[in-house]
Amino acid sequence: MPRPTRALALQTLLALALAALAYGAFANASDKLARQGIVAGFGFLGRAAGFDISQRLIPYAAATSTYLDAFCVGLLNTLLVSGLAIVLASAIGFVVGIARLSPNWLARTLAATYVEALRNLPLLLQLLVWYVAVRVALPEARDPAAWGGAYLSQRGLVLPRPEFLGAAWLVPLAFATGLLGAFAWGRHVTRRVAAGGEPGPVLLPGLALGLGLPALASAGLALAGRPVAFAWPVPGPYGPEGGLPVLPEFAALLLGLSTYTAAFIAEIVRAGLASVARGQGEAAAALGLSRARTLRLVTIPQAMRVIVPPLTSQYLNITKNSSLAVLIGYPDLVHVVMGTVLNQTNQAVEVVGLTMAVYLTLSLGLAALMNAYNRRVAPVTR
Amino acid sequence: MRSIPTALLGALLAVPALAQGTPVHDTLTGVKARGHLVCGVSGGVAGFSMPDGQGHWHGLDVDFCRALAAAIFDDPEKVRFIPQSSAARFTALQSGEIDVLARNTTWTLSRDTAAMNFPVITFFDGQGFLVRKSLNVTQVKQLDRATICLQQGTTTELNTADWFRTRGLSYQVVTFANSEQTLGAYESGRCDAYSTDKSSLYGERLKTAHPEEHVILDEAISKEPFAPGVRQGDDAWRDLVAWTHYAMVDAEEAGIGQANVDEQRQKTLSPDVKRLLGLEGRYGRGLGLTDDWAYRIVHHVGNYGDAFSRNLGEATPLKIPRGLNALWTRGGLQYGPPIR
Numbered sequence: 001m002p003r004p005t006r007a008l009a010l011q012t013l014l015a016l017a018l019a020a021l022a023y024g025a026f027a028n029a030s031d032k033l034a035r036q037g038i039v040a041g042f043g044f045l046g047r048a049a050g051f052d053i054s055q056r057l058i059p060y061a062a063a064t065s066t067y068l069d070a071f072c073v074g075l076l077n078t079l080l081v082s083g084l085a086i087v088l089a090s091a092i093g094f095v096v097g098i099a100r101l102s103p104n105w106l107a108r109t110l111a112a113t114y115v116e117a118l119r120n121l122p123l124l125l126q127l128l129v130w131y132v133a134v135r136v137a138l139p140e141a142r143d144p145a146a147w148g149g150a151y152l153s154q155r156g157l158v159l160p161r162p163e164f165l166g167a168a169w170l171v172p173l174a175f176a177t178g179l180l181g182a183f184a185w186g187r188h189v190t191r192r193v194a195a196g197g198e199p200g201p202v203l204l205p206g207l208a209l210g211l212g213l214p215a216l217a218s219a220g221l222a223l224a225g226r227p228v229a230f231a232w233p234v235p236g237p238y239g240p241e242g243g244l245p246v247l248p249e250f251a252a253l254l255l256g257l258s259t260y261t262a263a264f265i266a267e268i269v270r271a272g273l274a275s276v277a278r279g280q281g282e283a284a285a286a287l288g289l290s291r292a293r294t295l296r297l298v299t300i301p302q303a304m305r306v307i308v309p310p311l312t313s314q315y316l317n318i319t320k321n322s323s324l325a326v327l328i329g330y331p332d333l334v335h336v337v338m339g340t341v342l343n344q345t346n347q348a349v350e351v352v353g354l355t356m357a358v359y360l361t362l363s364l365g366l367a368a369l370m371n372a373y374n375r376r377v378a379p380v381t382r
Numbered sequence: 383m384r385s386i387p388t389a390l391l392g393a394l395l396a397v398p399a400l401a402q403g404t405p406v407h408d409t410l411t412g413v414k415a416r417g418h419l420v421c422g423v424s425g426g427v428a429g430f431s432m433p434d435g436q437g438h439w440h441g442l443d444v445d446f447c448r449a450l451a452a453a454i455f456d457d458p459e460k461v462r463f464i465p466q467s468s469a470a471r472f473t474a475l476q477s478g479e480i481d482v483l484a485r486n487t488t489w490t491l492s493r494d495t496a497a498m499n500f501p502v503i504t505f506f507d508g509q510g511f512l513v514r515k516s517l518n519v520t521q522v523k524q525l526d527r528a529t530i531c532l533q534q535g536t537t538t539e540l541n542t543a544d545w546f547r548t549r550g551l552s553y554q555v556v557t558f559a560n561s562e563q564t565l566g567a568y569e570s571g572r573c574d575a576y577s578t579d580k581s582s583l584y585g586e587r588l589k590t591a592h593p594e595e596h597v598i599l600d601e602a603i604s605k606e607p608f609a610p611g612v613r614q615g616d617d618a619w620r621d622l623v624a625w626t627h628y629a630m631v632d633a634e635e636a637g638i639g640q641a642n643v644d645e646q647r648q649k650t651l652s653p654d655v656k657r658l659l660g661l662e663g664r665y666g667r668g669l670g671l672t673d674d675w676a677y678r679i680v681h682h683v684g685n686y687g688d689a690f691s692r693n694l695g696e697a698t699p700l701k702i703p704r705g706l707n708a709l710w711t712r713g714g715l716q717y718g719p720p721i722r
Contacts, residue, residue, distance in 0.1 A: 051539040052555040062543035136570050141529075154571040155529060238528045238574050248572065249556070329558045329567065335534070339559055343535025 029349060042354075044345045045071065051340055053331045055247050067341050074336030075358060081253050081332065082319045082362075088258035089318060090311075093265025098295065100270045111266065118263040123321060126260055131252035131328040141239030149232050151240040156251060158233040161244035168228045170217045178213035182206035249330035253322065261318050268310045272303035304377040312370035316363050323359075333358060409481050409612070409619040410454070410670050418460040421447035422480035425465025428585040429694045429702065430486050439463050443484035445689040446504055446610060450482065450626045452682035453675040472497040475611055482623055483611035486581065488537075493611075500609035501624035506706035506715050508602025509541050510580035512587055515597050517574060522601045529554040531573035533564045538578050541604040565589060579606055584700045600705075622669050629676040631718035632658055633685035635709055640684035647677060657721050665721055676721070686716060 033040055045068040052062045057076040060069055099111035118126070135154050139145050144153035151158045164172055186202050193199050221227055233243030276299050284294040325332035326339060333355060342351040413419050423431035423443050431441040448458035466474050466485055475483045475498055486507075487493070489500040511530075513519050522545070532538050534557035546553050556573055558564040561582075568576035569590050576586065580602055587593050610627075612620050633639065636655050638646050647659050656662040660674035669675060683689060687709075694702040708714025 050543055051534075052543050052553075054554065054556050063547055132566070132570065135572070140571055141574075236527055241527065326559050327563070329556050329563065331557070335557075335559075339534045340539065340557065344540070 033349065040347075040349065042350055044347050044350070047345075049341075049344075051344070053336060054329075055250060055331050067345065070336055070341060071333075071354070074331060074333040077250075077331050077336075078319075078322055078325075078333040078358075078362075081250060081257070081325070081330070082322045085254055085257040085261065085318045085322065086315050088254065089261040089265055089314070092258060092262035093314075094269055096262060096266035097269025098273070100266060101273055115263045115266050118260055119267070123256065123260050124324060124327060127252060127256040127324055127328055130256045131248065135248050135252070144235075144240055149230070150243075151233055151235075153239060154248070155239050155245075156248040157246040158240040158242075159244040159246065160230040160232050161242075163229045163231055165229065167221060167224075167226050170221065171214050171228055174213040174217035175210070178209040178211070181209040181213075185209065247330070249325070249328050252328055253325055253330045253332075257318055257321055261314055261321075264314050264317075265311065268307055268314065269303070271310075272307035273299055275306045276302045301377070305374070308370060308374040308377060312367055312374070315366055315370065319362050319366060320359060409616050410622060413454060413481055417455075418462055419447060419451045419454065419482070420462050420464060420480045421450075422466040422471060422474055422483040422485055423447070423463050424468075424485045425463070427486060427582065428588075429581070429698065429700045431463070431465075431484070433463075440693065442505060442689055442693045443486060443610075445683050445693065446484050446627065447482065449630060449679045449683040449689075450623065452678045453622070453626055453629075453669075453671055456672075456678050456682075458682040472611075475613060478613075481612075481619075485611075486579075486608045487611055488606045489609040498611040499614050499620055500611055501620045502627045503607040503609050503715075504627050505581065505608040507579050507581045507606040507608055508706075509538055509577060509604040509606065510583050510602050511599045512568070512576040512583045512596055513574060513599065515595055519575075520599065522599060522603055523549065523551060525553060525575055526551040527553065528574040529556060529572070531564050531568045531576045532557050533561055533578060534559060536578070537604070542577055545603045561586065581608075581694075581702065584694075584702045588699055618670060622671070625669060626679060627686070628718035629658065629679050629721070630683075630686040630689065631709065631716050632721060633676065633680045634687040634716075635711060635718065638680055638685060640680060640688050643677065643680045654720075663722070 030040065046066050048063070049065050049067050049070045050062055051070075053060060053070065053073050055077055056073050057080060058069070058072060059065075060073050096111045096114055099107045100115070102108050102111070138152060138154050141153045141155040144151040144155075144158075149160045162168075162171075182205070185205050189200050189202050218228055231242055231244075233240040233245075235241075273295075280298055280302065281294055284298045289297065322332055323334040326335045329335070337351055337355055342348055345351070421444075423439070423441070425431055425433070427441070429441055431439060431443045433439050444463065447461045447463070451461040452458040454460075464474070464480055466480070466483065471483055471485055471487065472493070474480050483498070484504075486505070487500075488507075489503065494500055511522055511525065513525075519525060526546075530542060530553050532542060532555060539555075539557065542553070542555070556567060558567060561578070564576060564578075565586050567573060576583070578586070580598060583598050587596050587598065590596055610623055612623055633643075636652070636658060638655060638658065643659070646655060647661070650656060650659070650661075653662060657665060659677040659680075660666060660672070664673050666673035666675040672678075684692070690704065690707065691697055694700050695704075704712075704714060706715045708716065710717040
């Protein structure tokens with residue numbers, strides 16, 4: 001047989017075998033499900049859930065909410081913890097990564113110790129330390145530590161909850177405006193410098209806009225006699241009630257995920273900074289730029305093209321590792337849907353499929369975002 | 383209670399041969415021909431079924447199977463115990479892999495109509511609450527606004543939500559994937575109460591560092607009647623399983639136990655006891671057994687009270703009170719129809 005024909009025949013055979021295997025798995029599963037009296041399909045999502053969930057970002061009640069609502073609660077909890085962990089891990093990671101290259105011996109050694117310790121211990125173990133060891137050291141729920149209207153105990157942290165009702169919406173609005181303004185100012189200064197203009201301060205005006213505007217708004221509201229109201233936590237028979245509770249499961253997962261992933265991000269940042277040619281820093285110093293300015297204006301922008309691709313995979317890891325929530329009882333997507341919904345409905349195939357589809361969508365979406373950002377920071381190739 | 387892996391396996395990988403096995407219509411004949419009984423148990427619940435260091439099985443469910451073997455073979459050792467996961471247990475019974483399922487299984491309408499028959503309730507259980515003594519809580523309703531630890535994917539989650547809601551009370555829930563995590567969270571102060579079947583709570587309490595600091599509330603918020611399961615369509619076998627339990631209850635009511643059954647057999651004058659022990663009448667024949675079937679049960683295994691105190695009672699570490707499982711003459715629900 002001539003080579004192309006043989007290759008074609010082999011590939012056809014392989015494709016047929018794969019198709020047969022897939023069909024066999026499908027037929028077997030539908031046959032077993034039918035025999036167990038399980039109706040395939042997603043109709044079960046509309047039925048009443050009947051169980052409670054400890055942390056809910058949307059209104060949810062056992063009696064009236066459906067399995068679809070429970071799914072959304074779990075998904076939002078996953079997004080919340082992953083999103084915050086990405087921000088926190090990046091912040092810690094950048095600081096530690098830069099500190100590893102610091103001329104200061106203490107900063108360098110502390111950063112190296114942090115990275116080596118956290119990177120080399122299993123995440124599961126670190127989560128258990130945060131959830132069990134740290135929590136046990138806190139005061140009991142009926143005798144919490146109180147500080148400025150907030151309470152800390154083994155049941156977590158309870159904060160006063162600002163209630164943005166009516167005119168009080170001005171405060172978050174002012175905050176958002178301030179943030180946008182700070183960004184716009186930053187871009188303006190960058191453009192001016194690029195066009196050969198004078199550099200100007202960025203950090204101080206940015207802070208003033210971001211924090212000053214909401215402060216001004218709250219002060220204005222207070223003067224107008226309509227201050228922002230707070231729902232204060234109050235002591236109850238079994239511990240503090242009301243307010244804004246931060247569950248220990250959430251705190252442990254957020255801290256565990258952030259500090260662990262930050263160690264990897266620090267190494268990525270260090271590698272990125274080290275990849276920038278030495279001459280760049282020396283040239284900046286020769287021009288009289290301070291070390292901080294050299295980092296911010298010369299080294300980091302060039303390092304980003306090396307940092308972003310591996311950083312993307314760390315962000316994906318955070319999203320996927322957030323499912324370790326099941327081990328400490330945080331109601332993320334896997335905990336709620338694979339743990340409770342699957343067992344209450346027995347719709348194993350649908351539930352597992354749905355969960356996989358969600359993680360795939362999240363990961364691909366995040367990767368697409370990061371790739372778009374990477375194209376922006378990548379150098380213009382000549 | 384079900385677990386994720388087993389539910390998945392059950393749904394996806396159930397071996398076709400098991401699901402298709404033809405029902406055996408005459409279980410007793412099959413058991414006699416085989417020479418031993420095959421009994422499905424949970425295999426890991428203290429007081430109900432658990433093997434000891436030497437591989438010898440103990441527990442209330444185990445003793446029930448031994449009583450059945452004693453009645454058939456006059457030998458309580460002619461039983462083979464096969465641990466069953468909660469997901470696979472019904473398939474194992476339907477396929478004929480086991481003759482009887484004695485696995486703290488709650489009798490519900492849907493299981494009765496779809497999967498099997500439940501001849502008799504051997505243990506009355508309900509969902510209970512474990513709390514610290516220092517809370518001074520005696521009733522479930524005092525747990526209004528408390529935090530409760532539960533194992534997820536169980537009926538416990540649903541019962542608790544229903545109970546608190548219908549009474550206009552509130553609670554905070556924290557759920558975990560398995561009982562070790564749930565108990566750990568409760569013990570470390572994350573929750574005020576830990577809720578699951580009362581019979582399991584006694585075992586769970588023993589696992590805490592200081593069992594004497596915790597108390598199980600008397601109240602139960604759900605009905606969990608544990609019953610042995612048999613295949614549908616085999617009335618003779620169903621009768622035999624039911625009467626094995628009734629004989630143990632009737633013996634306790636008549637004051638006949640393992641300690642005095644031989645003596646009583648010699649000198650009793652009571653016609654009830656004579657019928658029970660096969661000295662009068664021919665009651666064993668109807669069950670397909672010899673007339674001394676009930677004597678064999680009491681002689682080898684004891685009456686219901688003997689089995690209870692040996693496996694669950696005050697003399698054991700579990701210290702489960704008789705409660706609903708006391709005889710009807712003592713305010714409980716255990717009631718055996720007359721043997722005549």
